[in-house]
Amino acid sequence: MDKIVDREALVGELNQKFGNCAEVFEDNTNQSIKVKPEKLVEVMQELRDNPKYDFKVLMNLNSVDYPENFTVVYHLNSLTHLHKLTVKVELDKVNPQVPSITSVWNAANVQEREAYDLMGILFTGHPNLKRILLVDDFVGHPLRKDWKMQA
Amino acid sequence: MQISNTIATGLKDWLMGMGFSATTTEMIATAVWTLAVILFILLNLIVLVWLERKFSAFFQQRRGPNRLGPAGFLQFPVDIVKVLGKEDIIPAAADKPVFRIASITLFITAILAWAVIPLGEGMILEDLNIGIFYFIAIGSTATISLLMGGFASNNKYSLLGGMRTVAQMISYEIPMVFSLLGVIMMVGSLRLSDIVKAQEHMWFIIPQGIAFIIYFIATVAETNRGPFDLAEGEQELVAGYFTEYSGIRYAIWMIAEYGNLVAVSTIASIMFLGGWNAPFGLTFIPPFLWLLIKIYFMIFLFMWVKWTYPRIRIDHLMHFGWKFLIPVSLANILVTGVGIYIYRMITG
Amino acid sequence: MLKTQELTLNLGPHHPSTHGVFRCVLNLEGEYITKAVNHLGYLHRGIEKLAESRTYTQFIPYNGRLDYVAGMLNEWAYVMAVEKLMGITEEIPERAEYIRVIVGELQRIASHGIYFASMALDVAGASAWFYGFRDRDEVLDLLEMVSGQRLMHNYMRFGGVAADLPDGFMNKLDKLLNKLPAAIEEYEGILLGNEIFRARTVGVAPVSREMALDYGFTGPNLRASGVDTDLRRDEPYSVYDRFKFNVPVRQNGDTFDRVIVRIEEMKESIKIIRQAMEGIPEGPVMAKVPKVIKPPVGEVYSRLENAKGHLGFHIVSDGSTKPYRLRIYSPCFVNIGIFPEMAKGLHLMDAVVALASLDIVLGEIDR
């Protein structure tokens, strides 16, 4: 259904260019790769600007609180090749930090703020990392699994 | 027409006959006329608000008010009762004395302007020899009231509305005056009754058609009605200078605005549409009614424009006023002057 | 030199032209905006968190509360994502897919009708407002026929739709479709062709192609900026590959283009509904799906061409009856991110219109 990039080749090229930074991530979607947080901005820049991939669109930026780690998920889309890629970044459970990709896509600005607000992931280098949906003096990050809902 | 025919003079004579002194007579006559004018405006208001609602409903493919009274005619009186029952809220941070008097001053100017406006042959308080000029002068002070309301509310939206009013009204006063000048030049008098008399055979809308259009556009801006209702700016300034007003004070703004609307429509009828002169020899309709018909025709035009056009942006408004209306109105004056000169040369 | 001071104006949350409870703090130099800062979240209900404590089926009605003027499309986007996750996309009966297309496109027309109306109101063309709402109301009548509700339809189900089309629906739909082109023609007469409207919108707040992609524009806003993309054509979901329709694209990306693209889209939607009406087969409207929805472990990201843009659902399943994580990619939320950039240098009056032209719905922004 979805056009899928040849992930093996992509990961190989990325690793060659930026050092050992990416690997194929196996899940049910068959379109994910895993990237190390330190190299994220360079990898994203490459994915956007290399005409071979041409991922001009950041479709989605999500954060998931897995039992073992926090995962930030970037869904990318190309308008010319019509293929898709999911980039996953696994973060530390205690101190989740990931470089901000606002310099690559401004669309990430509000979405990163949202992820920070609701999931408590720190996006280093974000120009204005403040709560966006909740009030400024809200305590906690509600989308984390350890946050208890109070009725 | 003799000036002694006027109702006011008649009233004065009668009062003098009752043995009052001249000053007292003058004051009583003025008070009576003021009351009559307020009554006239209020009566008009009932009809106008109903008409505006029905017209807008017509333009918008809906029915409009239709529950109270025949065709919803009693909706507005009921609204008045509602508005009177509302709490009169004055914001804590407002400039209270100015806030209180602002709407009243606008109302006063609206009433003052009526001193020289005839409602028919001889139905006039003071047939001043500078009639139309007096009207313009009084009309120009309305700006101060709007600015007072906007500033005293101590609300940024109101302040912006007040500022816009000043820019708009001062700019559009110029083409308005210039457009009237053409008529004044043709008549050679500022007295409104003289102007009406001069139109017995031909309405001035024919030789002064351009001036009529300029006057119409400028007065839409002067009365702050759409598409030039920038001072209210419902969408961006919420309600502009009267955002903070409620209850009776709000009602006074509305009454004054409708009063101004009737006043400028009357002036338009008198200056361009022949006043109370009957067209096509249809003299079986009394002059007063003729004037009323013309006033309501003008008001219909105002409403038509308001409910058709979106609001113009303020810089476009300024460009239109200064770069188009004023040059055209000046050219109109030049053409009129040359025309009068040639006409006088021919007729001697 | 004498200097004037900048004025800080708090636009919203109680403001008639912010389309809900959006708040924007503006710095004004005269009436020109030098800086704008968005403040969101006044309507935040935590729907993503709520989803984690609801079963998959229980969450369907919440979608109508996202973009409350296009509820049907939201529900569709959600059930589509869950169907993909369950792997039952192929089993959905054809009739159900056609019904989805019909109600979805009707909803798009309704949403664009509101867009036209609110756009008209924000340039103070109060009369045009009623034209937009008149047609939208007739569309809602039809949606009420199929779902029983006018706004929060709760009509989509995993594997189909809740009920078949009622009797007389096709007749009414046919009548409406016959009327709509003339109605859209009227829009041009009352507002779009107006000189003042053009002066207020043409060239105002332009968003270039690069900027639109950078800020993550999707849907009609992106198409107005000259990017020829439409999920219905490029990655056809449901039965969209069977219909012929054009994708309207404009080049300037200004306020006017954003309006025109949507008006053109309404015409295309009519075409699609016509084709769907002709092609709709008889048959069931529900696939055989288990009573308890238990998708396998895994995740899915599925998007749908909503009236506002791409509405995406990223659902992570742990194999239980409740989603482990449900993320809603809302087009309005991302589109509004450009507003501070867009508003710079605009007149206050234009900023209000530019905001309206982005077609924001606060229910979806704040979720």
Place this chain on the structure above:
Amino acid sequence: MNIMFWIIAVITLGSALLMVLNKNIFHSALFMVVTFLGVAAIYMMLQADFLAAVQILVYGGAITIFIIFGIMLTVRGNMKQTNLFSKNAALAGLVSLALIVINAIMVLMTDWPVSENAPPVETVGHIAELMLTKFIVPFEVVAVLLLVALLGAIIIAKEVKKTS
């Protein structure tokens, strides 16, 4: 008529005084409006109705501009302390007093001639004729002056735009 004159005089002078003494620049400006209107009323009593209308028309517009400037240049939320006394109040008072005294002496010294003619009913025509015949040179000079002022305003406005 005498009573009317006194009422108007008191209102005019009183509001003029209030204008100077008021600490709120916005209120000061509004009192100035009252002063101007009072002056117009006095013109009216002198049967100079055209002059009265000009007074209202010109100063009505001028005062709003004045208020706008007042608002734009006093950069504070509270208008209460915007029209303060300068330190030279005493000196200014002295100068004013001197002016009043000089004026009063001049008024009292002048032998005011009383015209036997009734004031003309139609004033506008006469004014127009005089302006275009006897006073044509001052009239044109004023016109040129206004043109210069207009051009100056345009130049200043343009320069502000460039620097900002």
